[in-house]
Every structure is written in structure tokens, then in C-alpha cells.
Amino acid sequence: MQILHLDSSILGTASVSRHLSSNIVDRLKALHPDSQVIYRDLALDPALHLSAKHLAAWQGAGSDNAMLTEDLYKGTAYLQELLESHVVVIGTPMYNLTIPTPLKAWIDRISLVGKTFHYTDKGPEGLLKDKQAYIASSRGGVYSSGSPAASLEHQETYLIGLLGFLGISDTKVIRAEGLAINAQVKDAAIAKALEDIAAITG
């Protein structure tokens, strides 16, 4: 089994989503000892925002710029790694109600018509149907279903929707929220998330 492990928090070793995503990967490795892991730290080594030059290069104009060339290779590697993996583990904090921009930049490279989805007369269809995903989600406030701020939740719902659009319907969320409320709430949220990880069976 190949696992693609992505992190996107800017908080390094203090990050809760990184802590949770690495625990999810450890749990999957314990369940599937033959697993291989590909790791991408999207915060440390992000892709560039898409630009007109990227589109021109994709349409055959090529690249005369070393930074663009390197970035185009990175995007190709992102796609290849995803296509080859069976499970994707995504560590994502909530930033300004949604996902961090380097994770969006990754999404902009792997959401490609003809590769990960296509259009049919019945609407778009995802092509990654054989994959599973885990989202390791962290956030300062509380946005889960039923909470007063639930309508502002555009982090997990966006990612689940995007993965579903690409055909990945088997997505599980491991969440630690309310981390900025106080130390007690934070510790309890992390402990509960670690319990949820220990309960992963497949």
C-alpha cells in the first residue's frame, strides 16, 4: 500500500494537525506493515500560485525560467504521487475559515481534467475511485455541525467536496477543534482525536 502524507501547517513541531497526521500514518503503517510513505511538507516547500505562464507551458509554450521549470516538475510529481497512492493523509489547519494556501496550490496541480476527473453528459465524474483519504483537521474555534459557527466551516467541507469531486468518496476526518479556547479544551480535543486515530481499522 502506498500512502501519500501531506502537511500544510506553518507551525512546525508545535502544529496539532501535523501531530495528528503523523499519528494517522503510524496507525496505517501498523495496520499495513508493507506500506510505503511519500511525504510532502507543503508549508516548507509550496508550489507557486498558478499563473498565465503555467497555462502557456501546459499548452506547449515551454519554460525559459528556471523557477517556473522547477515548479512545473513539482506539479507533475504531485500528480504522479497521488495517482500511485492508495491512501492520502492530509494535515490541515483552518486558516481564515478554509485550508492553507499551499494546500490549495497542491489541489490546483492535481485537479486536472482527463487525469483526475472528466466531464460527462451527466456532469463531472472523478477518476480516483479506488482511493481513501484521511483529513487531520485542527482549528482554534468550533465549527462542527450544530455549533453557532457551523455555517462558516469551509475547511473540511471544502476538502471533502473536492476529494469527492475527484472520485474519493471514502474520506474520514480526524478533528481537534476549539484549540484556542483554553488549555483544557485543547488537551481534551487532542486526546479525543488520538482516540479516534487508535480506532482506525483500515
Ligand SMILES: Cc1cc2nc3c(=O)[nH]c(=O)nc-3n(C[C@H](O)[C@H](O)[C@H](O)COP(=O)(O)O)c2cc1C
Ligand atoms: C493564519 C491563521 C489563520 C487562522 N484562522 C483561523 C480561523 O479562521 N478559524 C479558527 O478557528 N482558527 C484559525 N486559526 C487557528 C488555527 O486553526 C489553530 O491554531 C490550529 O491549531 C492551527 O493548526 P496547527 O496546530 O496544525 O498549526 C488560524 C491560525 C493562523 C495561523
